Amino acid sequence: MKTALVCGAGGFIGGHLVQRLKDEGYWVRGVDIKQHEYTDLPCDDFQVLDLRSERNVRQAMRAAMGDVSVTFDEVYQLAADMGGAGYIFTGDNDANVMHNSAMINLNVAKIASEFKNPPKIFYSSSACMYPEYNQLDPDNPKCSEDSAYPAAPDSEYGWEKLFSERLYFAFNRNYGLDIRVARFHNIFGPQGSWNNGKEKAPAAMCRKVAEVGDSGTIEMWGDGEQTRSFLYIDECLDAMRKMMESDFMGPMNIGSEEMVTINQLVKIVSDVSGKKVNINHIDGPTGVRGRNSDNDLMREKLNWCPSKSLREGIEKTYAWISGNVERGVEDVVDPIKGPEWGYTEFDGSGGGTKVVPVSDSIHNYAETAQLDINDKFTQ
Numbered sequence: 386m387k388t389a390l391v392c393g394a395g396g397f398i399g400g401h402l403v404q405r406l407k408d409e410g411y412w413v414r415g416v417d418i419k420q421h422e423y424t425d426l427p428c429d430d431f432q433v434l435d436l437r438s439e440r441n442v443r444q445a446m447r448a449a450m451g452d453v454s455v456t457f458d459e460v461y462q463l464a465a466d467m468g469g470a471g472y473i474f475t476g477d478n479d480a481n482v483m484h485n486s487a488m489i490n491l492n493v494a495k496i497a498s499e500f501k502n503p504p505k506i507f508y509s510s511s512a513c514m515y516p517e518y519n520q521l522d523p524d525n526p527k528c529s530e531d532s533a534y535p536a537a538p539d540s541e542y543g544w545e546k547l548f549s550e551r552l553y554f555a556f557n558r559n560y561g562l563d564i565r566v567a568r569f570h571n572i573f574g575p576q577g578s579w580n581n582g583k584e585k586a587p588a589a590m591c592r593k594v595a596e597v598g599d600s601g602t603i604e605m606w607g608d609g610e611q612t613r614s615f616l617y618i619d620e621c622l623d624a625m626r627k628m629m630e631s632d633f634m635g636p637m638n639i640g641s642e643e644m645v646t647i648n649q650l651v652k653i654v655s656d657v658s659g660k661k662v663n664i665n666h667i668d669g670p671t672g673v674r675g676r677n678s679d680n681d682l683m684r685e686k687l688n689w690c691p692s693k694s695l696r697e698g699i700e701k702t703y704a705w706i707s708g709n710v711e712r713g714v715e716d717v718v719d720p721i722k723g724p725e726w727g728y729t730e731f732d733g734s735g736g737g738t739k740v741v742p743v744s745d746s747i748h749n750y751a752e753t754a755q756l757d758i759n760d761k762f763t764q
Contacts, residue, residue: 511569553566557634
């Protein structure tokens, strides 16, 4: 039986990946700084650990049988400090985003390379690492894998992703670490953030449409003519698994080539909902003017490409989010967050959300109490 460690299993993509790996017969350990908020994961083992700690990453990577010299067949490194435009592009969270994510990746790469038989590592980079200068024209963005340099990401989140890509490739060259690096383009679907300040455009628009009546009005940042492509979670998982089974290290885009404006995204959501919706355009962070996945390399290396339409994914996502809205369900604020992670809450002004730090005592929970869970994993 193959074994896999999913770092970031408490998040949106990680939670879905756990289910996929279990369906394929893997023994799976999930690790995150928090439990999954929206579903009970079918992990064989789940550990709440702060992966910014080298000691915690070492504990997480020791395989299930308790032998400290044995690690997993595969490690999926999805853990990161991230969110939607309201979290990434304000500048308020730049230092935390870079520090937290870089620390996790530095630990994962270093500790994986220490094993006699290191695991195969999948690292989830992001399209946010592509240069801003190639994404100024909403109708003709350039996001092929070979367009990354000269580097000029439009956010510190993108800079950290680019740094960590180079980190994993350096560990491949110097230590023989078997890696796969993928650049995700706006992955969406059910069981992810939808109302806590870290939601991305598809979830945000589904929520806003679900909350208004027919002929209601929703707010949108910018003029709505910025373009993006969005990939439904199931096809993201298909691409991840195919890449892991291939001999191509990457980097490789994982995204859809169905590019739409954000106005068109709202039109799809409103059509799915059966409502007519009006849009009030307001000032707010919007990111680059245009972005679309270039999948030529994926076709070449995997002989495969996503084929599902955006509407198909929106139908499933809207059904899940509108159901939450109808039941009066509140999105979840992470209960285990350190002051440098923070959490989001409504600021009471009607303008959105703000990041609020919590106490050191909660942060330290992941660093101390969790180490007692598996004392069998001794140094």
